[in-house]
Amino acid sequence: MRALPLFWILCCFLFGSSHATADTDRSQLRSIIDNAVRPVIEQYDVPGMAIAVTKDGERYFYHAGVMSRETRHPITSNTLFELGSISKTFTATLATYAQQDGKLSLDDKISKHLPALSGSSFEHISLLNLATHTAGGLPLQVPDDIRSNDQLMNYLRQWRPAFGAGTHRSYSNISIGLLGVVAAASMRLPFEDAIEKKLFPGLGMTHSYIRVPADRTQHYAQGYTRKDAPVRLNPGVLASEAYGVKSSAADMIRFIEANMQMLALDPKLQRALTDTHAGYFKAGDMTQDLIWEQYPYPIDLKQVLSGNSDAMVYESTPVTSLNGSMPLATNVMINKTGSTNGFAAYVAFIPAKKLGIVMLANKNYPAAARVTAAYRILTALDKQMTGAR
Structure with missing residues (x-):
């Protein structure tokens, strides 16, 4: 040593x-x-x-x-x-701050704030699920071959949850990352x-x-x-x-x-x-x-x-x-x-x-x-x- x-x-x-x-x-x-x-x-x-x-x-x-x-x-x-x-x-604090400001609610579905995910599994997953790692089994890491937000949205549109929202905790950088994207977008920053x-x-x-x-x-x-x-x-x-x-x-x-x-x-x-x-x-x-x-x-x-x-x-x-x-x-x-x-x-x-x-x-x-x-x-x-x- x-x-x-x-x-x-x-x-x-x-x-x-x-x-x-x-x-x-x-x-x-x-x-x-x-x-x-x-x-x-x-x-x-x-x-x-x-x-x-x-x-x-x-x-x-x-x-x-x-x-x-x-x-x-x-x-x-x-x-x-x-x-x-x-x-x-x-990131979680930014989301609750945006909620205090009336710019979002943690009960909102993700697709409400990210239209690119309309029609996907995220129609049934809330911002609260993102903030508590209970979205249904999102991976821990963003896949290595994803290099842009457009590619990420493409991947998420095709993603299917392994569990119902709110039934399992799966620790995920994607989960909190999406919450941060939504919170910042709601503040237009x-x-x-x-x-x-x-x-x-x-x-x-x-x-x-x-x-x-x-x-x-x-x-x-x-x-x-x-x-x-x-x-x-x-x-x-x-x-x-x-x-x-x-x-x-x-x-x-x-x-x-x-x-x-x-x-x-x-x-x-x-x-x-x-x-x-x-x-x-x-x-x-x-x-x-x-x-x-x-x-x-x-x-x-x-x-x-x-x-x-x-x-x-x-x-x-x-x-x-x-x-x-x-x-x-x-x-x-x-x-x-x-x-x-x-x-x-x-x-x-x-x-x-x-x-x-x-x-x-x-x-x-x-x-x-x-x-x-x-x-x-x-x-x-x-x-x-x-x-x-």
Whole structure:
């Protein structure tokens, strides 16, 4: 294994705390994160990682390693990482925002917004089905030979579902990609503009992009495959909508806080974020929200691992409808994994505790390792917070 110089830089923003209390918090948090994350970094030879924690209104940032094995530039809280499928949560938020604006309804059939699919199976599939991966068995990936939206529409006109809409969960980039196409079209904007010029500014996310500007490329980490080959995202059809966002730990912890109603946002945008947390289908140990995945809290690690397993990504799972939407709850854990060929990410938060975590790495390593490390950090912090009250 390549020797990896691990150096931790801790930045924290504390409100209403004495210096002694702040020092104690820093030491305890550092120990908790070190114990959970250092073995992961060493086992998978991860070049760099950025971790952000929000705990009861306070933010903490931890950085390990380098942006690139070649340049050796250190990771910071503003280093850009590819988010992979965590990008889908922004697409879902754009759709609920468009719904708040009266431009679409999640109950609409897809063909209402995409006339090219009139007369196809999409006459019977709703936008809600797209947002919950319950369209009937759409493939995980866009087929390799599809290089344009016209070719995609051609393919979808001929596609036939394996299951009735709303009966099975089949995780799909095509599913959320179509939702993004519809949401942006309803706002009469290109998808990239809708996210970068409307959603990100509204959230106060100033270091997040689909198209990384030239003057920000020096902050874009180099990614590495599991075999340690350098790689970055090579976008295909529906990449922007399904897995195209690049963001930083600083921006993503802000996004997590926004999802827990901890920021002063435009009320319409705040409602759009909250709407993505409604539970629509029960799939195994997990409740499927609008892209977000939810569990009652407290919960055992094995249940969270089950909900984030390869089987949930690559296989179709029968679901139980929750008859509309499960009432919004705060005493839950909400999470999402994401990865590209060269990056791995995980976010999770517990609204009732005002507790959340962001983990970003510039190497693709297993989701189970991410989930386990984050679970250990969150449960240790929850225990610490509960004991302090």
